[in-house]
Amino acid sequence: MKEITIQQNKVLDCIQEYINKTGFPPTRANICKELGFKSPNSAETHLRALEKKGFINIESGTSRGISLVNPVEIEEDGFPIIGLVAAGSPTLASENIEKTVNCPPTFFGSGFDYFLRVRGLSMKDAGIMEDDLIAVKKTQDIRNGDIVVARIEDEVTVKYFERKSPEVVHLIPANEDFKNIEIDLRETEIHIEGKSVGLIREN
Amino acid sequence: MKEITIQQNKVLDCIQEYINKTGFPPTRANICKELGFKSPNSAETHLRALEKKGFINIESGTSRGISLVNPVEIEEDGFPIIGLVAAGSPTLASENIEKTVNCPPTFFGSGFDYFLRVRGLSMKDAGIMEDDLIAVKKTQDIRNGDIVVARIEDEVTVKYFERKSPEVVHLIPANEDFKNIEIDLRETEIHIEGKSVGLIREN
DNA sequence: AATTATACTGAATATATATACAGTATATTA
DNA sequence: TAATATACTGTATATATATTCAGTATAATT
Numbered sequence: 001m002k003e004i005t006i007q008q009n010k011v012l013d014c015i016q017e018y019i020n021k022t023g024f025p026p027t028r029a030n031i032c033k034e035l036g037f038k039s040p041n042s043a044e045t046h047l048r049a050l051e052k053k054g055f056i057n058i059e060s061g062t063s064r065g066i067s068l069v070n071p072v073e074i075e076e077d078g079f080p081i082i083g084l085v086a087a088g089s090p091t092l093a094s095e096n097i098e099k100t101v102n103c104p105p106t107f108f109g110s111g112f113d114y115f116l117r118v119r120g121l122s123m124k125d126a127g128i129m130e131d132d133l134i135a136v137k138k139t140q141d142i143r144n145g146d147i148v149v150a151r152i153e154d155e156v157t158v159k160y161f162e163r164k165s166p167e168v169v170h171l172i173p174a175n176e177d178f179k180n181i182e183i184d185l186r187e188t189e190i191h192i193e194g195k196s197v198g199l200i201r202e203n
Numbered sequence: 204m205k206e207i208t209i210q211q212n213k214v215l216d217c218i219q220e221y222i223n224k225t226g227f228p229p230t231r232a233n234i235c236k237e238l239g240f241k242s243p244n245s246a247e248t249h250l251r252a253l254e255k256k257g258f259i260n261i262e263s264g265t266s267r268g269i270s271l272v273n274p275v276e277i278e279e280d281g282f283p284i285i286g287l288v289a290a291g292s293p294t295l296a297s298e299n300i301e302k303t304v305n306c307p308p309t310f311f312g313s314g315f316d317y318f319l320r321v322r323g324l325s326m327k328d329a330g331i332m333e334d335d336l337i338a339v340k341k342t343q344d345i346r347n348g349d350i351v352v353a354r355i356e357d358e359v360t361v362k363y364f365e366r367k368s369p370e371v372v373h374l375i376p377a378n379e380d381f382k383n384i385e386i387d388l389r390e391t392e393i394h395i396e397g398k399s400v401g402l403i404r405e406n
Numbered sequence: 407a408a409t410t411a412t413a414c415t416g417a418a419t420a421t422a423t424a425t426a427c428a429g430t431a432t433a434t435t436a
Numbered sequence: 437t438a439a440t441a442t443a444c445t446g447t448a449t450a451t452a453t454a455t456t457c458a459g460t461a462t463a464a465t466t
Contacts, residue, residue: 007413022262023270024228027453039415044455049412059225063266063422063453067226104305108405127404129330147406201330201402202311210443230423242445247425252442266423266452410465415458422453428446435440 004053010035011046012055015066025066079103081115081133101133101200108198112137115200116149116158123147123158126174128199134158135198147196152181152188158196207256213238213394214249215258218269220341223316228269282306284318284336304336304403311401315340318403319352319361326350326361329377331402337361338401350399355384355391361399 004012014034018026026034031043047066050056059065079101101115112135118128126147128134136149148161150171159171159181169190171181183190207215217237221229229237234246250269253259262268282304304318318336329350331337339352351364353374362374362384372393374384386393 005412022268023260024262024267025226027266028455029453037414039417040454041416041456042414045413057226058454059227061422061454063230064227065225065454101310102307103310107304107306124330125327127327127330127332127335132330197406199402199404199406203400203402208442231425232423240444242447243424244426244446245444248443261424264424264452268424408466410463412463413461415460417459418457419455420453421455422451424451425449427448430444431442432444433440433442436438 004050004055008046008049008053008055011043012050015056016068019068025064027064079112079114079135081117083117083119108135110137110197112197113194118158122173122175122178123160124175126160128158128174128196129201131201133200133202134196135200136194137197138194140192142192142195149193149195151191151193152183156193157181161192161195207253207258209392209394211249211252211256211258214246215253215271216341218259219271222271223341228267230267282315282317282338284320311338311340315400316397321361325376325378325381326363327378329363331361331377331399332404334404336403336405337399338403339397340400341397343395345395345398352396352398354394354396355386359396360384364395364398 011031014031015026018030018034028040028043028047031046032038032040035043037043047056047058051058055069057067057069059067081099081101114136115133116136118130118132118134121130128147134147134149142148142161144162146161147158148171149156149158150161151157152171157171159173162170162172164170167185169183169185171183173180214234217234218229221233221237231243231246231250234249235241235243238246240246250259250261254261258272260270260272262270284304315338317339319339321331321333321335321337324333331350337350337352345351345364347365349364350361351374352359352361353364354360355374360374362376365373365375367373370388372386372388374386376383
């Protein structure tokens with residue numbers, strides 16, 4: 001943003017105050033009255049300067065057609081979006097990060113660690129569609145019925161979690177076209193990366 | 204707050220939209236263009252009714268001198284969550300707002316206006332479940348296949364939009380347990396509040 | 407020394423805008 | 437049955453408003 005003069009700043013403040021007070025922007029005459037100018041052209045030239053410097057927009061030929069340009073906020077580091085990496089677990093290594101999303105940490109209640117972009121339709125009936133982002137919380141506190149991000153060997157998948165016995169775990173899809181994954185922990189190693197605590201869909 | 208008619212509500216929403224879009228309130232002519240009226244007096248009488256009922260203030264003799272009595276604060280990054288109101292459209296009036304959600308305005312690409320909490324499972328196969336929040340963008344730019352928030356009489360619903368002919372519109376659920384809603388525009392009035400541009404699920 | 411930006415006054419004007427007036431029509435209320 | 441509210445079209449007009457033009461003056465650049 002370019003430099004601004006003291007007088008131009010007064011005009012800018014005047015516009016802001018006027019909108020706050022009345023709900024609509026001032027006319028040239030209004031600005032003159034507020035700031036003690038005696039000619040509407042005084043306001044006009046200041047407005048043109050403010051427009052040129054990018055502080056306001058002026059809609060030509062339109063009464064009160066002044067709008068404030070809000071400076072774009074510098075986004076903070078948000079939460080990483082991670083793709084389902086074919087081999088290996090979804091780590092937070094930078095090469096796996098698609099981009100980051102700016103949102104409050106408490107967005108999904110108790111907090112979460114990253115977003116995972118969903119591939120496939122195996123959880124369709126749970127309302128989880130392809131390309132959705134599920135908010136994943138890294139935890140081992142898993143209960144039956146939770147939607148978990150699980151890694152079996154080098155495969156990462158999202159499913160309902162059901163512990164059938166101390167040795168047997170079922171990973172259950174929400175789509176009748178897919179079959180349950182039945183795991184005997186004595187034969188196959190499984191690692192729970194975390195559980196889904198929320199979802200975001202960008203159309 | 205007193206009762207409000209459907210047409211008056213449209214005018215009220217139109218004013219809110221216009222301010223959000225441009226930064227300043229509309230003229231009578233602007234309202235006519237937005238809502239298809241052919242006489243500025245159509246807007247005028249609605250404005251007077253809204254003023255009488257306390258929804259707006261009108262500054263006499265002042266261009267664009269309309270101000271909303273209960274304006275929705277456009278916070279830096281707070282968006283209102285609105286419940287499906289039985290009677291009338293989901294307005295941004297404060298009594299309809301559940302709470303607000305902090306998230307960047309550009310969260311869902313081109314921007315949106317509010318969140319609507321979904322009731323029922325009529326859009327289940329589109330991955331929209333009960334209690335999900337859909338991000339709604341207020342627009343009349345609807346294409347076939349879009350997921351829209353539509354109001355028929357006093358009923359608000361979320362469905363796929365399909366225009367079959369200039370006079371016939373189908374609202375199609377994404378759930379085989381629900382039937383298509385077929386609307387003849389010559390018999391039944393329909394108002395498109397906006398379209399879904401994203402979704403958030405809080406577990 | 408010439409140009410450009412800032413900072414005003416003052417007058418003039420095309421048009422953008424609010425608003426009144428005259429109608430038509432339907433539905434609701436007293 | 438009359439009165440009132442809603443919901444419009446259509447025309448007209450006083451005035452509110454943006455915007456240009458003609459000046460004056462100071463300070464900063466080129």
